[in-house]
Amino acid sequence: MTDELEDPVDGLGEIAQQRDEVARRVRTHAGEIARELALLQGGDYGQETFETDAGRWTLKYEAGDVQYLRFDPRSGAETYVVSSKQPPEPAALESAMADYGAFVAAYNEYVASFEGMFADVSTEFPPVSSTAELVAERDRIVDRIREVANAMASELYRYDGEYGTYAATISGTRWELKWDGDVASYLRVGGSDGTYLVSQYGPPAADEVRRLVDDVDAFVDAFNDHVEELEADLSTVSFD
Structure with missing residues (x-):
């Protein structure tokens, strides 16, 4: 051992x-x-x-x-x-x-095994269509909506104070205008997840503007009815 x-x-x-x-x-x-x-x-x-x-x-x-x-x-x-x-x-x-x-x-x-994979691939792509005309028309409409929203904000500022919100139901959907001073902070359609027709950020999508623009008149009419009910010295606003 x-x-x-x-x-x-x-x-x-x-x-x-x-x-x-x-x-x-x-x-x-x-x-x-x-x-x-x-x-x-x-x-x-x-x-x-x-x-x-x-x-x-x-x-x-x-x-x-x-x-x-x-x-x-x-x-x-x-x-x-x-x-x-x-x-x-x-x-x-x-x-x-x-x-x-x-x-x-x-x-x-x-x-x-990948050799020649791109041999028949063409890089001649179709021309890309411009959205310039569509965007310009969208921006023209949004600018006009902003003018109207600012006019409404100015009247609300004179009557209700520095800031606040005005809301109305149009075609079953909530429209809300928030003002800060005599300008509109936003005009939102459809609640917190809705479409901002007017905001401090970029404009909405063109199709959203097209979908909602016909109801702007009804929103302005609702606002003017609201003004008349207040029986105060406030100017009415026209979208025409």
């Missing part, structure tokens, strides 16, 4: 060092494939699987670098040849590396 305890213990440091060197070189090489895949797919992350006669290789990449390279043999346990955790067992790495060349060949075939 004493003789057995005195037997020298074989060291694995050299094998581990060789394993680490192979793993390092594979990570560098697979990282090149990862960057090429990221360029091809147009994203910062993703994964691809490649079939070989001996099994499947899955490469996952993120931010243009390899996250892991996994080898799933036809028989036996899978091996993470590259991973963010511990390096693979030397024997498992050796077995996987026997098929690494086939993996690279499968990747190269994958890239070659």
